[in-house]
Amino acid sequence: MPTLSIIGGGHVGRALGRLLAGQFSVQDVLTRSPQSARQAAHFIGAGRALHEYAQLRPADVYLLAVSDDQILPACAALAAAVPLAGAVVFHCSGALASDRLQAASEAGAYTASVHPIRSFADPAAVAAHFAGTFCGVEGDARALAVLDPALQAIGGRPVAIDAAAKTVYHAAAVFASNYLVTVLDAALRAYQAAGIAEDVARELARPLASETLNNVFRMGAAPALSGPIARGDFATVERQRQAVAAWDGATGELYQALVGPTVALAARKVQG
The missing domain is CATH 3.40.50.720 (NAD(P)-binding Rossmann-like Domain)
Known part of the structure; x- marks a missing residue:
């Protein structure tokens, strides 16, 4: 050998x-x-x-x-x-x-x-x-x-x-793992801000997150998208943005940062 x-x-x-x-x-x-x-x-x-x-x-x-x-x-x-x-x-x-x-x-x-x-x-x-x-x-x-x-x-x-895209390749794992945890943490804290206990918040989020992940890996990201942006309900999106920003500034910035990419994803869903 x-x-x-x-x-x-x-x-x-x-x-x-x-x-x-x-x-x-x-x-x-x-x-x-x-x-x-x-x-x-x-x-x-x-x-x-x-x-x-x-x-x-x-x-x-x-x-x-x-x-x-x-x-x-x-x-x-x-x-x-x-x-x-x-x-x-x-x-x-x-x-x-x-x-x-x-x-x-x-x-x-x-x-x-x-x-x-x-x-x-x-x-x-x-x-x-x-x-x-x-x-x-x-x-x-x-x-x-x-x-x-x-x-x-x-x-x-x-x-x-592609060796030229090695850093982007590595960032994919951060999006799929690390940043996913950050987004889920925002969801859990938002539930708690609405008066729901942390252990109950996890149980509320679990089926929603699990089903969404299953749909993404089964159908692809664009077909799995649902919610107000996918429906074109931007009045609800704006109310949520204002409410989240008033509750927690950093989480409000995260919410706003995700609007644009989600709008683009919704457009891909329509085109698909």
Whole structure:
């Protein structure tokens, strides 16, 4: 099997290392300290624990499982430590593109990024239940020719993304998760402002939010839109805007900021 060395022994490096150990021969596991390197190699179940780049041996594939701010220095250190001509070097950032691996490219490596779209809070659980995980991938075709089959073999579902739009791609997850929580929090607080207890407010919002999500993923966003804007009832929208702004200024601004995009969505519904 081709050899794989892993730079970084955090949750992502450990989980992917254990998963990919069946597709590659894990050679070296490099982290900042001997102890963390030993722990990572033990979790992965393979690899020689290292804490200095000078100890690295040449490998066919290198995984940079480091934080976003460490990708450039880690890649530069890797390129200075081992010959990279013909090797594959990839990172796992959701926000940064493979062009951050320029030092490896200049050394003759084929570079890519692989972003598994899930939480790695529990590496053991990720390794045990990786099947079906979507992975945003982009980079050199020769790198992806090695990585895509490996991801598919461990149950991943590679999805090609535009490297130039990597930051927008990452923002999609923020809209789908983080900002969704913010909007739902506004709904729960508005219910409470109307005198409804918090636990009851959650039960009131749950079926509405759940059905809406199901409709979006079943039919698409535009067909799932309902409510006053979808009906063209802008008198109600304005009354709500004024009332929410009077109750809580910041939430009023959020309500107003969502009017324009929702009007555009309603127009798409009509056109569709």
